[in-house]
Amino acid sequence: MASNKNYVMPKATIIVNPASRSGLKVYHQLRDCIDKYFNHEVFFTKNRGHATELAHASVSDVIIVCGGDGTINEVANGLAGRTDIVVAPTYGGSGCDLSRVFGIAKRIENRIEEIYQRIINGIDIKIRLSKVITEENFRYFVGVGDAGFGAKVASIFDRYRRLGKIGYVIGVLQTLFTVKPVKVKINIDGEVKIEDVLMIMFARSKYYAGGMKVSPHSDPLSNKARMILLKWMKKIIFLLLFPKVYSGTHVNVRYVEDVDARRIDILTPGLPVDVEGEYVGITPCTFMITDEYIRFV
Numbered sequence: 001m002a003s004n005k006n007y008v009m010p011k012a013t014i015i016v017n018p019a020s021r022s023g024l025k026v027y028h029q030l031r032d033c034i035d036k037y038f039n040h041e042v043f044f045t046k047n048r049g050h051a052t053e054l055a056h057a058s059v060s061d062v063i064i065v066c067g068g069d070g071t072i073n074e075v076a077n078g079l080a081g082r083t084d085i086v087v088a089p090t091y092g093g094s095g096c097d098l099s100r101v102f103g104i105a106k107r108i109e110n111r112i113e114e115i116y117q118r119i120i121n122g123i124d125i126k127i128r129l130s131k132v133i134t135e136e137n138f139r140y141f142v143g144v145g146d147a148g149f150g151a152k153v154a155s156i157f158d159r160y161r162r163l164g165k166i167g168y169v170i171g172v173l174q175t176l177f178t179v180k181p182v183k184v185k186i187n188i189d190g191e192v193k194i195e196d197v198l199m200i201m202f203a204r205s206k207y208y209a210g211g212m213k214v215s216p217h218s219d220p221l222s223n224k225a226r227m228i229l230l231k232w233m234k235k236i237i238f239l240l241l242f243p244k245v246y247s248g249t250h251v252n253v254r255y256v257e258d259v260d261a262r263r264i265d266i267l268t269p270g271l272p273v274d275v276e277g278e279y280v281g282i283t284p285c286t287f288m289i290t291d292e293y294i295r296f297v
Helices: 023-030 050-057 069-079 097-102 108-120 149-163 165-178 235-246
Strands: 011-016 039-044 062-066 086-089 125-134 138-141 144-148 182-188 191-203 225-231 256-261 263-266 272-275 278-282 285-296
Touching: 011 023, 011 050, 023 062, 023 108, 050 069, 062 069, 062 108, 069 086, 069 138, 086 108, 125 272, 125 278, 138 144, 138 278, 144 149, 149 165, 149 191, 149 272, 149 278, 165 235, 191 263, 278 285
Parallel strands: 011 039, 011 062, 062 086, 086 285
Antiparallel strands: 125 138, 125 285, 144 191, 144 272, 182 191, 182 263, 191 225, 225 256, 263 285, 272 278
16 A cells, blocks of 8 residues: 555445345445545445435545445446446345456455555446336446346345345246236337247346346447347246256247347336346336446446
8 A cells, every 4th residue: 555645545435235135244344444445434225225315425436335236226326427436346235246247356355455456556447327217217227127027026036135046036936926928019229029028138247136147148348238038938948947047058048039239128018127126117118228337446
């Protein structure tokens, strides 16, 4: 660390989501090392959306997120279009899919030093934000948004979030018992398609729901997303194919379509929509790449 008398220690806003599976644990660990690297202030979120408000009001050099993908998504919504502040994820949630994408240090002492070194050396990752628009709402997001089966699973997973991957599998099985085929009209960059589907995903991240490699060809640094279209199939076939999602080989089967997309309009009404496991509204909706950026370290 610098010893120059004129050196000004970077300022950090630490946002802790106490409802996150490991958010509090990560915060308690970083307290032992944070003073060495940052002047800082700590905020605990009180409800959904609070992290967005805290991020929007921040004037720090960096926001360190002690929470999962949902908390990072809230912070991104508070910073959309701002490039004066960087976001630093930690392994503090049930999924941590965005943390996997950025390849960050898992051990919190190493992670805090990593954040510090990247800030003082001007090393960061600039990523375009995606956006979903429904009749009720809109949200920016970094990783994965979806409509249909996945959003239904996410609503059930909320009750089992403390169980991590096992909780998500429980949500999948409960949803599978009740799901029915829906004929959906989709406009993909101007090309209209009608299919019986289970789920439509708009993915900038490879990972989803705690390490599932749902979109192995996604590149968050590109100006495109991948549309993963999961077509209707018999439930027994779904159960046989489901394990492939952890290796990313599911995209090779005939029930899955995996293509580049900058914008998709889901025109059929009534499907639930979520981003990073957070409910946004129902279709019709639009997923799109924006010109708004966010910076990560």
